[in-house]
Amino acid sequence: MVKKNKFKTFASAIPQNLFAGFVVSLIALPLGLGLALASGAPPISGIISAVIGGILVSILGGSNVTITGPGNGLVVVVLAAITTLGQGDLHQGYLFTLAAIVFSGFLMIILGFLRMGSLGDFFPASAIQGMLAAIGIGILAKQFHVMLGNINAKGSIIELLLLIPKGIYDFFKVMDLNQMAAGLVGVISLLIMIFYSKIRNRYFQLIPAPMWIVVLSVGLHYYYEFISSSTYPISDALLINIPDKVFSNFAHPDFSKIFQLDFVNVVIGITLIASIESLLSIKAVDKLDPLKRRSNVNKDIKTLGLATVISGFLGGLNVVTVIARSSVNVNNNGSNRSANFFHASFLVLFILLFTTELRKIPLPALAAILVYTGYKLASPENFRKIVKIGKEQLLIFLITLIVTISTSLITGILTGIVATFIIHVIINKNLGLFVRNYLKPNVLMYKEDEGSGNYYVSIKNFSSFLNYTRLKTKIEQIPEDKDVIVDFSMCDFVDHTVMENMSNYAETFKRKGGHFEVIGLDSHDTDSEHPFAIRINLPFKNIVSGKNLTKRQKSLAKIGEELHWNYEAKPKFEVPNLSEFGYFKTRQINSIYNILSNGEGCKIFDVEFSEGELFAQQVIKATMFYINLDNLIPRFTLDKEGIFEYIYHFAGFKDIDLPNHPDFSKRFYLSGKECDAIKDFFNDELVLFFESNPYYHIESNEKGLLIVDKERLASVKEIKALTDFGIRLQKVISKCEVYAISLPK
Structure with missing residues (x-):
């Protein structure tokens, strides 16, 4: 019956996942072509990656609403691999890189079986942000020139960045009609990406911005072909090149370099970036899932590895989980893995039915999509967010960013890890804290x-x-x-x-x-x-009241406002009232802090105390409630009856039974020297109060009551409960104090 219900649920969600998959494919098509071109690979290799990944991960994967395909993070490392391994021959470098992609897929499968899905948690957050920003800058540096119609710009990331002003100047100075037309298409495409979200027309928003670029650029080609008498101004060299027989003309990997060091470095780099990008994306998409399901990360890594192996053998790029397309899937009500399958299916249909149209897309149009993507990864807003977290985080971010741009992704992220550790040691001024x-x-x-x-x-x-x-x-x-x-x-x-x-x-x-x-x-x-x-x-002596309060302290201050109580975060080191309680006879009170008081004898606070000496000394922090009484009451201790209370019996402590309240005597351990006074003091109303409320350790020192829940700090929720208990207990106690008149003062 459960299986039948699950199947019905899955089947009923097919229409919405079909639509979500279609919308995602509209974005995945130009992005897949563009990312492949940016990587120095044939355009179709990006589509192969998306198709293989979509089919396999939807069937065998461990996630629910993720979309798979070529990723932004691998653009720089794949481009470097093709350039390095090919030694000037880009086609041969591509074939060697396919072999590296196959090996990286096998490594991901091994990582999945070794349950290394937690690998993504080892990388410092700011270092990862720095690496992503470096990837964004790398994409932007290369694609900016292509967007302006210049496909011949060469050099490192830094060199290409420095060439951007010259590229803009040459675009306006060199009156080459072909480059000018291509550059205008690129600039207009970039403007569409920038201003798309600001256009509120719901019909316009039905088509994603990248697909609008594809539709308009293809439409421009048809305009010149069928309507205008002028020749199409963009040369074939600036158009996408897709083979005539896409699915019968796959490239195959060349494994002749597998024992060379540069090949091994490429494999490690591709595996590292593919794993990190996938792990981070899976974690992010899980947060977007409306049903809040957790992905089986290790299962997903194994499936992504298998898909990467097959993709590499067929001439495709690595298969990774991608955050942007997954977000589109969720936003369009994608609810299960079938959306990923439908996205891959629509891509196959597009390639089979619209290959001729795809060849009419100018490279600058796709480059504009990637320039915008690169900018989003390395936008100034990301820098501002890092600065707000802390100056040391900006330092880690910049170190990772600069080293990654200057060297490689592997060197950059490893440098980020080392830099983070060194900064942590410097901040703490204590290497032993981490080593020990x-x-x-x-x-x-x-x-x-x-x-x-x-x-x-x-x-x-x-x-x-x-x-x-x-x-x-x-x-x-x-x-x-x-x-x-x-x-x-x-x-x-x-x-x-x-x-x-x-x-x-x-x-x-x-x-x-x-x-x-x-x-x-x-x-x-x-x-x-x-x-x-x-x-x-x-040390408490260095804490300044009101400086950078924690979320818990802000909640305490808010509770104080609601109750009209005074809140003080700064610690106090002289607390004579507490030392008079038996609870602290063998414990040394260091300070109390986070004090909420009402001016009428009630006070709730955190206390730090220590017990034991020398090597056996232990520091404990707990939350307690104190009630100052106007009149004296008997000394007593009240606890929940338990195994330790039975041990107290053997140690000579006496449990005081209340004759008319057998249930209370059975549930609570009540002790004290003045047995008769205590029995008189615990009237029916007080007994009923304790029987009707949660258990707390309660102790009287004649002049006040100390209420303790657990020997730890209380959560805000527990503080509210403890405060309510203490206020109500004070009111009940005030009616019982008549029984304390006979006690010596």
């Missing part, structure tokens, strides 16, 4: 008692891109409709990559009906107000 603790297990996760049902995750020492996979592995085990508390209070350093991923998890859990909250960062310093900024644990 890297191999230590630093993540603890457990499900708390059935009362709260929270999943509690505690991280110690440090959490960065180096060991993030340990934290991710634990969080991935938690159902997304549950409540999760991630506590960094015992962690000395948290980097940007981890903070960004925590934010992503919070969004995912919220969409699925769960609650994901990060706590324990209130004593960590940061130079930026950005939520993804790095956090460094500081």
